[in-house]
Amino acid sequence: MITTRITFLLKDKGLPAWQANALKQLCGYFRSIFIFYNLSRGKHTLLSQPLNVLSLNNSAEQLCQIAIEGLDAELACMVFTEYLSEHAILLSTSHRQNHAAEQLFASHPAFSLPFAYRWDYTSHVGFADKRSALDYLAARIAPGQTDKLLAQFCQREDISTTALPNRVALPHVMSEVVDIPVLTVIPLSQPLDWQSVCAPVSLLICLVLPQSLNRDIVMAMTRLTRWLIDDLNAQLLLDAKREETLKGILLHVMANGNEER
Incomplete structure (x- = not known):
């Protein structure tokens, strides 16, 4: 079965009742199932049930x-994308890349972190083993100090698995090899045995933090790690097919968490 996704920010009025009803009406034109997720609140419901959405x-x-x-689903995605582009702030959609996403990340408070960071993203077919993956991460993050960072990764894994x-x-x-937090995200097309009792991994989210941490960094990373524990949240990332979707969700979680606002 085909699955498509549209990710967006709500505007000043949120999602009023008339818009929830309009989205329900759009659902009726297609033979698909529509699930509405409020990622900020960590809740979801059928889009065809406007009272539940509200x-x-x-x-x-x-x-x-x-x-x-x-x-x-592909046709429905195109129709819903056109509707939401008028009534919300579009972040990503399955059927086309959003070239304006980086500008949104840089300017919108929903994605704003109160500290400098480095984002690093690439997809990968798969690694031969866990050690190869850690070596690859170390080389991307600290090309001049790969051996030092690799040793630190391995020491961390010896304490307990990060799967x-x-x-x-x-x-x-x-690590002293970075002076600002580095977030490296790598979706894998082939699952990788992380040498743990957990299932093979399909997504690597690597965090390398500087030795000198402030409260803002600690709070952001705590929000992220707590959010990732939930299986539904992790599945949202595993289902993301575009970099801007992954980056938008992760930045938003670190900036806001699932706080009731």
């Missing part, structure tokens, strides 16, 4: 997603 208390600047599953039960691995260390 019960999520969807407010301004919250990050939402519509997942569409069905034989006509989560939901097919995500979260290798993370504090």
